[in-house]
Amino acid sequence: MDEWVERALARFPNVPALFGWLGLDRRGHWLIQGERISHARIVETIARNYGVDDHGRWFFQNGPQRGYIALEYTPLIASVQADDTLMAHTGRAIESVSALYLDEDSTAVLDTPDGAALVQGADLAWVLDRLRADDSDKEIDDQALSNALAVPSGTQTDLTLVVGNDRLPVYRCDRADIPATLGFVQAPEPRDGENSN
Known part of the structure; x- marks a missing residue:
């Protein structure tokens, strides 16, 4: 994870998680509300801050907020x-x-x-x-x-x-x-x- 993400998490540990907005299609494209994200810096930021929780749910840690990813197939x-x-x-x-x-x-x-x-x-x-x-x-x-x-x-x-x-x-x-x-x-x-x- 990026250092700025870790700092934000330490400062604001209880930000509500986001569900139903983000996705990953079977070609490896990140999606927001079903639309492909094409901005290179955003794509790279998501990739660097992509992880999985203890329940097998994959997410993008966007500063203090965790955005869970709907997967078309695999993570x-x-x-x-x-x-x-x-x-x-x-x-x-x-x-x-x-x-x-x-x-x-x-x-x-x-x-x-x-x-x-x-x-x-x-x-x-x-x-x-x-x-x-x-x-x-x-x-x-x-x-x-x-x-x-x-x-x-x-x-x-x-x-x-x-x-x-x-x-x-x-x-x-x-x-x-x-x-x-x-x-x-x-x-x-x-x-x-x-x-x-």
Whole structure:
């Protein structure tokens, strides 16, 4: 968080939280009342002061006020960089991944220490190039992917995702189950006793 945010929090610790105004779409664009925020300095400020509370609700800490973010899908959006590394929409590197989740539409979500990260549609080739069946070192075929997508939600598939020297588990998980499975809230609401606007 920015230093000015921490100073404001210390000075005004009980400012009511804001719900229902801010959002994040599945392309990594910040939204205010459904409209894309395009001003570069505002986008950068939100990204630097973006975090998650103990209940899995993601927010932008705007000085002393916390603005909770409605998520179209996941709290982070991952893109593949020119050097083949992953970057979150916030500009932070995604340095490790523990698993891959595939939803019913073949959408790929990475489980990372920083939060669930949706792989941008244009970068799905990065995932497909790294999927392996069983202990094979060969890329999977369409049938292996279809078989993985056919298993019930919550099931570990026969596929693995190769990232560096690691072979990571691949799970099938319905989109509706992803938030609970990966520990985040898509539509944050005030909790009992919380001060909010």
